[in-house]
Amino acid sequence: MATEQTAITRATFDEVILPVYAPAEFIPVKGKGSRVWDQQGNEYVDFAGGIAVTALGHCHPALVEALKTQGETLWHTSNVFTNEPALRLGRKIIEATFADRVLFMNSGTEANETAFKLARHYAITRHSPYKTKIIAFHNAFHGRSLFTVSVGGQPKYSDGFGPKPADIIHVPFNDLSAVKAVMDDHTCAVVVEPVQGEGGVTAATPAFLQGLRELCDQHQALLVFDEVQSGMGRTGKLFTYMHYGVTPDILTSAKALGGGFPVSAVLATQDVASAFHVGSHGSTYGGNPLACAVAGAAFDIINTPEVLDGVNAKREQFVRHLRAIDEQYDLFSDIRGMGLLIGAELKPAYKGRARDFLYAAASEGLMVLNAGPDVMRFAPSLVVESADIDEGMARFAKAVARVTG
Numbered sequence: 001m002a003t004e005q006t007a008i009t010r011a012t013f014d015e016v017i018l019p020v021y022a023p024a025e026f027i028p029v030k031g032k033g034s035r036v037w038d039q040q041g042n043e044y045v046d047f048a049g050g051i052a053v054t055a056l057g058h059c060h061p062a063l064v065e066a067l068k069t070q071g072e073t074l075w076h077t078s079n080v081f082t083n084e085p086a087l088r089l090g091r092k093i094i095e096a097t098f099a100d101r102v103l104f105m106n107s108g109t110e111a112n113e114t115a116f117k118l119a120r121h122y123a124i125t126r127h128s129p130y131k132t133k134i135i136a137f138h139n140a141f142h143g144r145s146l147f148t149v150s151v152g153g154q155p156k157y158s159d160g161f162g163p164k165p166a167d168i169i170h171v172p173f174n175d176l177s178a179v180k181a182v183m184d185d186h187t188c189a190v191v192v193e194p195v196q197g198e199g200g201v202t203a204a205t206p207a208f209l210q211g212l213r214e215l216c217d218q219h220q221a222l223l224v225f226d227e228v229q230s231g232m233g234r235t236g237k238l239f240t241y242m243h244y245g246v247t248p249d250i251l252t253s254a255k256a257l258g259g260g261f262p263v264s265a266v267l268a269t270q271d272v273a274s275a276f277h278v279g280s281h282g283s284t285y286g287g288n289p290l291a292c293a294v295a296g297a298a299f300d301i302i303n304t305p306e307v308l309d310g311v312n313a314k315r316e317q318f319v320r321h322l323r324a325i326d327e328q329y330d331l332f333s334d335i336r337g338m339g340l341l342i343g344a345e346l347k348p349a350y351k352g353r354a355r356d357f358l359y360a361a362a363s364e365g366l367m368v369l370n371a372g373p374d375v376m377r378f379a380p381s382l383v384v385e386s387a388d389i390d391e392g393m394a395r396f397a398k399a400v401a402r403v404t405g
Contacts, residue, residue, distance in 0.1 A: 009039075024362055031058025034381050034388040036367060045392035048367040052197070052229045052341065052379035055256035055302060062297045063259050070293035077289065079282060085292035092299050096238055098247045099267035104287035108228035108254035109143030111264035114281055115250045116147055116191070118268065119222045122275035123188030127220060133187045137173040139199030139372075142191065142226055151191055154199070174204060176211040183215050189222040189250075190215070194240040197229035200375045201336060201343025209246040222249040222272060228264070232256035233302040233382050235339035236311040243338070256382075259298035263291035307382055311339045317386060318342055318378060321393035328397075329404050342378040343371055353403070360399035366392050 006012075010025050026038040034057050036044045049055065056063065070085065077083055090102040105111050116134065123131040136142070138153040149157050150164040158164060171178035173196060183190075190212050195203045216223040225248040230240040232253060237243055239251065249272050254264035285291075301307060319335055322344050326332045334345040346354060354370035361368045369377040380389075 026362065033057040034384045042365065044362070044365050044367050045388055045395060046367045047378045047380045047392050048369045049379045049381055050260060051255065051369060052234055053255045054260045055232060055234070055382045056259050056298060057381040057383060058260070060259060060301070062301060063294055066293045066297035067261070067290070070290050075288065075290045076285070078284060079287065083287070083289040083292070085289045085296055086287040089292045089296045089299065092296065093265060093267060096303055097251070097267055098269070099251070100270035101268050101273035103266045103281070104292065105264045105266065105283050106262050106285050106291070107264050108252065109145050109148050110283065110286070111228065111252040111254050111266050112142045112148045112151070112226055113145050114266045115224050115252050116151060116189070117281060118266070118272065118276060119189035119224055119250060121280065122222060122272050125275055131186055131188045132167045133184070134168045134189050134191060135179060135182060135187055136168060136170050136191045138170050139173060139196055140191070140193055141196070141198035173199070173202065174208045176208055179212065179215060183219055183221070185219055187219050187221040189224050191224045191226060193226045193230065194244065195230040195235065195338050195341055197341065198371055200345070201341060201371050201377055203336065203338050204244070206244055209244045213246045224248060224250045226252050228252055228254040230338070230341060233308055233311065234341050234379070236308055238303050238308065240338065256302070257298065258291055258295040261291050261294040263295045302382065311382055314384060314389065315339055315342065317389050318393065321389070325397050325400055329400050331400060331404070340378070340380055340382060344376040346374050346376070356403050357399060360402045361396055363402070364395040364398045366395040366399065368396065
C-alpha cells in the first residue's frame with residue numbers, strides 16, 4: 001500500500017485512478033499565466049487551457065484573491081440557504097445576457113442535464129405529455145451523464161451502458177433541411193453548440209441558427225444553446241449567440257465561467273424558468289459561495305472590452321503561425337472555429353494522427369488539444385501574451401517537424 005512518503009509519479013495514476021483517462025507522462029505542478037511547470041521543472045506553454053477552462057491563465061491574481069478572501073469567510077451552506085456571492089454572480093449574468101433566471105451547478109454535464117430536464121418538463125407541463133422529442137446533432141458533445149451523452153451525437157461515448165433515454169434524434173450539423181425533416185409538434189427542444197468543440201471545432205452558419213430559431217418558434221419548441229466550451233469570451237463576445245443575433249430559450253455555461261474553479265450555470269427566460277418549482281431539481285454544491293466568488297471575479301475581468309476585443313487579434317496571430325506552418329509542411333486542409341477556439345484539420349496524409357502531434361508538442365514544451373483524431377485544437381487563455389503565442393507556435397512548428405520528418 002502506498003504511503004504519504006511514496007513518490008507520486010505517472011505510474012501512481014495507473015495504481016489508484018479508474019482507467020478512464022490516458023494522461024500525459026508528465027505531471028504539471030505549477031502554473032502562472034500561460035506557462036506551466038512539471039515535477040522536473042520543465043516549462044510548457046499552455047494552449048490547452050484545461051480544455052478552454054483557464055480563460056485568464058493560471059493563478060490570475062484577482063481569482064487567487066477572491067479564492068483566499070472567500071475561503072476565509074464562507075465555503076458552503078447548501079441550498080437550504082442562499083448566499084451573497086451566488087446572488088451577485090446571478091445578477092451580473094442576467095444584466096449581461098438575455099436571461100431572466102440562472103441556476104448554478106458544478107460542471108458542464110450538470111448544466112446540460114439540468115437544461116434538458118427543464119426543456120422536457122416545460123414542454124410536458126405547458127403543452128403535452130407527448131411533447132418530448134429532442135433534436136440534436138451528429139458529432140455533438142454535451143457531457144458524460146447518461147442523458148447528456150445520449151443527446152451528444154457520438155455513439156463511442158454512449159454505447160455500452162444499457163438502455164439510453166428515448167426520443168432523441170440526431171441529424172447532421174449545419175443542415176437545416178435535415179432538421180425540418182424531423183421537426184414536428186412532438187419536439188420539445190433543439191439542442192445545439194454554436195461552435196462544436198469536441199466534434200471538430202466547427203462553427204454554425206448564421207442561416208442555420210436563424211433557421212433553428214424560426215423552426216422552434218413554429219413548433220413551440222425550445223432552442224437550447226450549449227455554450228459550455230464556446231461561452232465566456234471564448235469567441236470574442238461574452239457568449240457566442242451574440243455574434244449571430246439569435247437568442248436561445250436556455251443556455252448553458254461552464255468551463256471558463258469559474259476560470260478553473262468548478263462551477264456552471266443554466267440561463268433561461270422567465271417563462272421557461274417558471275416551469276420548475278421548489279424540488280424540481282437541485283444540487284448540494286451548486287451555487288456554493290466559494291465557487292461563485294471566484295466566478296464573479298472571473299466574470300468581471302472577462303466581460304470587459306479589453307479582454308473581449310483582444311480575442312480576435314490574438315486569433316489572427318495564431319492563424320498566421322498556422323498558415324506559415326501549413327505552407328512549410330502542407331499539413332492542414334482547414335483552419336476554422338471562432339475567436340480563441342481554433343481548429344486545424346489535418347490533411348488526408350495525416351488523418352487519424354492528431355494525438356501524434358499532441359504528444360510531439362508536449363515533448364517540445366507545448367500543451368495543445370485535439371478535437372477527434374483529425375483536428376488540432378487550440379484553446380489558450382483569453383489574455384495570453386503575444387510573446388507566449390510566438391514561443392508556443394515555434395514549439396508547435398518543431399513538433400510538426402518531428403512528426404512529419
